[in-house]
Amino acid sequence: MxxxxxxxxxxxxxxxxxxxxxxxxxxxxxxxxxxxxxxxxxxxxxxxxxxxxxxxxxxxxxxxxxxxxxxxxxxxxxxxxxxxxxxxxxxxxxxxxxxxxxxxxxxxxxxxxxxxxxxxxxxxxxxxxxxxxxxxxxxxxxxxxxxxxxxxxxxxxxxxxxxxxxxxLCHVPRHLCQLPSLNELSMAGNRLAFLPLDLGRSRELQYVYVDNNRSLKGLPSYLYNKVIGCSGCGAPLHIPEVKLLSFSSGELTVFLPTEVKAIGTASDRVLPLQELAMRRLHHTCHTLLKDLNFLSPISLPKSLLELLHCPLGHCHRCSEPMFTIVYPKLFPLRETPMAGLHQGRTAVSFVAYCCSSQCLQTFHLLS
The missing domain is CATH 3.80.10.10 (Ribonuclease Inhibitor)
Structure with a gap:
């Protein structure tokens, strides 16, 4: 040899x-x-x-x-x-x-x-x-x-x-939503409990596989017309998880990503001052976000500067950037185009996120 x-x-x-x-x-x-x-x-x-x-x-x-x-x-x-x-x-x-x-x-x-x-x-x-x-x-x-x-x-x-x-893996980095060429993302068999709100917003991303992430309860509604795999997700909640951030409507409770700092309800009329300030600053410096050199290192805390670079998500209704607060809306899987592909193999639902109660009330997944 x-x-x-x-x-x-x-x-x-x-x-x-x-x-x-x-x-x-x-x-x-x-x-x-x-x-x-x-x-x-x-x-x-x-x-x-x-x-x-x-x-x-x-x-x-x-x-x-x-x-x-x-x-x-x-x-x-x-x-x-x-x-x-x-x-x-x-x-x-x-x-x-x-x-x-x-x-x-x-x-x-x-x-x-x-x-x-x-x-x-x-x-x-x-x-x-x-x-x-x-x-x-x-x-x-x-x-x-x-x-x-x-x-x-x-x-x-x-x-x-x-x-x-x-x-x-317990989470998908939110910055991955910014990848302009990403066509296929596969993170099956991990420990994901939530997905970034903006995942699927890019038209290039067409295939998302998150099968067998037992703690994963919801999919961003941006994925509703993509090719997805999520069988084996949506296991029953464990008792300790009841204390997670949640949004309730009647008997329905939707558990939300830990990244969400505050939860809005349909009765809210005024957004938190921090959220209003972040949105205004985002609009003011939108064309300068890539460098932000006009802000001195002590103008804003590092955590807020990072949020300006990559918001928590965007409103599904009006595309308004969201930083600290969202209004969630649940769409059962059976009401989406993907339902026929799963045939009851998953309990995962689609969750839309809006920037205000007004957008929440007028948003429809298939509109």
Whole structure:
């Protein structure tokens, strides 16, 4: 096997191959033959799936400088070397089914990367530098141990497919609603209790899968005409959860996201002063929100500045931004176009959020 491997690599070097297939070779170490002399300068695609590799060489980028695709699926890699950030031309990196516990910050230097697959590892967090991957289109981090996703992920403006199934995620970062190219979001099998109010507001987002999040009780009504998956959601409330923020109308009680700081009712006529001030400031500086340099660091608390950048949500009726208060309205799943797809497999309902009691009274899901 060793002589056959050496011959394969030798032929690839002599004939300047662009593709090299080393899958299922029972490799425990990265072949030193690939690193000899000048390495494989012409190689663009390297396939090393289903081996037993435990590490990668530090000089990988130096010896394989023109790599465009690197497939290391199903190995035993525990660490990604910092030097991998020097693979300037890399567009596709597959590290699924390994033993990774940490992703090095240098991955943010892969400015040409379009597809990153890290599924089925042991990751508890992702580095914020992932937000530097401006060309990233696909990110798969399913079957890890993630508790949260990096806030800077919303800077990946080219991101189209985000899969984070089977982790320990309790919420979806609100900033993800701002991703202009996101077409598919899958967060099935997590611990989600609510979804951002604005999720689905973008026309680009067409597929949302949140199956088997047992604490998830409602879907933003922006999703009502999307392709959604939510079977296994909407489990009965546990007793401790009764103290959560809620909105009641007659015998109906809707439990709301913990992000909602105050709850409006149909009898309210005056919004809280903080909400009125936030809306006015938002309108005044709407064209300057991207930098907010006109506000000194002490003009507003950091938490309020963050809200100005990304409001809690927008009114489903008039699109007014909302910061601290919403008026919820429940639409049972059976009354929506998606009802026929679920056939009673879920208790999840759609929840619309309005900025005032007037909008609440006039909003209809199918209007």
């Amino acid at each position: 060793a002589s056959e491997l050496c011959k394969t690599i030798s032929v690839a070097r002599q004939e300047k191959h662009k593709n090299l297939f080393l899958n299922y070779k029972n490799l425990h170490h990265f072949p030193v033959e690939m690193l000899k002399d000048g390495g494989l300068q012409h190689l663009e695609r390297l396939y090393m799936k289903r081996n037993s590799l435990t590490s990668l060489p530090e000089n990988l980028a130096q010896k394989l400088p023109n790599l465009v695709e690197l497939y290391l699926h199903s190995n035993s890699l525990a660490v990604i070397p910092e030097a991998i950030g020097s693979l300037a031309k890399l567009q596709c990196l597959d590290l699924s089914d390994n033993a990774l516990k940490v992703v090095c910050p240098e991955i943010g230097r892969l400015r040409s990367l379009r597809h990153l697959r890290l599924a089925n590892n042991q990751l508890q967090l992702l580095p914020p530098e992932i937000g530097d991957l401006k060309e990233l289109q696909t990110l798969d981090v399913s079957a890890n141990r993630l508790l949260t996703l990096p806030e800077r992920l919303h800077l990946c403006l080219a991101l189209q497919y985000l899969t984070a199934d089977c982790n320990h």
